[in-house]
Amino acid sequence: MHTIYLLIQKEFRQVFRNRSLLPLIFVVPLVQLLILPLAATFETKGIRLQVLDADHSPQSRALTRHFAASPFFHLVDAPPDARAADDAMMRGLADATLTIPPHFEADLLRSDAAKIHLSFDAVNSTTAGLANTYSLAIINDFNRTATATASATAPRFWYNPQLDYPTYMVPAILVLLVTIIGLFLSSVNMVREKETGTIEQINVTPIRKYQFIIGKFVPFWIFALVDATLGLLLARYVYGVPIVGSLALIYLLLIVFLLAVLGVGLFFSAISSTQQQAMFMAWFFMMIFILLSGIFTPTESMPEWAQRFNLINPFAHGIRAIRMIMLKGAAFADVRQEFYALLIYGSLALTLAINRYKKMNS
Numbered sequence: 001m002h003t004i005y006l007l008i009q010k011e012f013r014q015v016f017r018n019r020s021l022l023p024l025i026f027v028v029p030l031v032q033l034l035i036l037p038l039a040a041t042f043e044t045k046g047i048r049l050q051v052l053d054a055d056h057s058p059q060s061r062a063l064t065r066h067f068a069a070s071p072f073f074h075l076v077d078a079p080p081d082a083r084a085a086d087d088a089m090m091r092g093l094a095d096a097t098l099t100i101p102p103h104f105e106a107d108l109l110r111s112d113a114a115k116i117h118l119s120f121d122a123v124n125s126t127t128a129g130l131a132n133t134y135s136l137a138i139i140n141d142f143n144r145t146a147t148a149t150a151s152a153t154a155p156r157f158w159y160n161p162q163l164d165y166p167t168y169m170v171p172a173i174l175v176l177l178v179t180i181i182g183l184f185l186s187s188v189n190m191v192r193e194k195e196t197g198t199i200e201q202i203n204v205t206p207i208r209k210y211q212f213i214i215g216k217f218v219p220f221w222i223f224a225l226v227d228a229t230l231g232l233l234l235a236r237y238v239y240g241v242p243i244v245g246s247l248a249l250i251y252l253l254l255i256v257f258l259l260a261v262l263g264v265g266l267f268f269s270a271i272s273s274t275q276q277q278a279m280f281m282a283w284f285f286m287m288i289f290i291l292l293s294g295i296f297t298p299t300e301s302m303p304e305w306a307q308r309f310n311l312i313n314p315f316a317h318g319i320r321a322i323r324m325i326m327l328k329g330a331a332f333a334d335v336r337q338e339f340y341a342l343l344i345y346g347s348l349a350l351t352l353a354i355n356r357y358k359k360m361n362s
Contacts (some may be wrong), residue, residue, distance in 0.1 A: 190205025263349025
């Protein structure tokens with residue numbers, strides 16, 4: 001244990017002597033956490049909507065006001081006819097057209113049913129799909145105020161009642177930033193000593209391989225947990241993200257998640273000859289696994305092969321578990337599958353890193 005303690009002490013000294021490394025560990029992740037939840041969003045606001053109102057009734061104007069009151073739509077000049085509306089869409093002056101036919105109010109009052117027509121510029125399919133979703137929500141809200149039959153219908157949104165996108169993104173980005181610290185710094189740490197030649201001096205000492213790997217592992221484990229703590233404070237007091245579940249359980253999941261991430265980083269460092277090689281492998285690994293992890297889109301909407309691939313994806317397990325604990329108040333029984341998957345993954349990664357580290361007198 002004394003040998004491991006001395007190795008950990010050496011790693012801390014090396015980090016704190018490198019003044020360019022400290023901002024990368026503590027400042028950059030926090031700045032990213034402040035910016036990314038606002039920038040990494042699928043919300044689309046300011047959709048240019050033109051309204052072709054052929055009814056000119058109080059109800060048609062009320063429907064138009066519902067769209068105008070939404071932050072997702074911006075009303076542009078009303079076209080005089082359908083040809084002008086199509087031309088505006090063609091020239092990119094409008095993103096959507098709401099057509100209200102004649103007798104809209106009469107049909108609504110007579111039968112509680114009236115037809116309208118919505119057209120979207122679907123060159124950008126994501127924007128068009130979101131505009132359609134927003135439109136349906138606005139129309140449903142209009143129905144509740146305009147008809148008695150729909151007044152009893154009111155949707156309820158659990159766990160994120162305001163449908164706030166940063167609330168959905170912050171837990172995932174927190175896991176992402178912990179990953180960046182753990183994976184990239186650990187992947188270049190050992191190989192840096194290869195390039196400088198200091199690892200040769202360590203190789204001729206009686207230090208055993210597992211002691212050397214643990215000495216490399218623990219400091220970045222601690223740094224990542226400190227970053228996670230600062231990230232949780234920002235999530236709570238800057239973005240107002242509720243932390244419904246147990247903090248102890250959050251840290252338990254982060255500890256085993258970092259076991260997997262740092263183990264992979266040290267494995268890459270052990271098999272690499274240069275820092276560039278280690279960084280490339282770490283970047284390739286991180287991009288593939290993060291894009292498939294569900295950080296932006298639900299994994300349920302992915303192809304079946306991608307969902308099966310996520311069974312060996314540590315990021316998918318980590319993001320799912322942290323979201324469930326923070327937003328739903330999940331207990332250990334709810335995330336035990338993710339916990340054990342990360343524990344097995346991390347144990348295998350560390351074992352591979354120890355076995356691949358070449359030491360002359362191991």
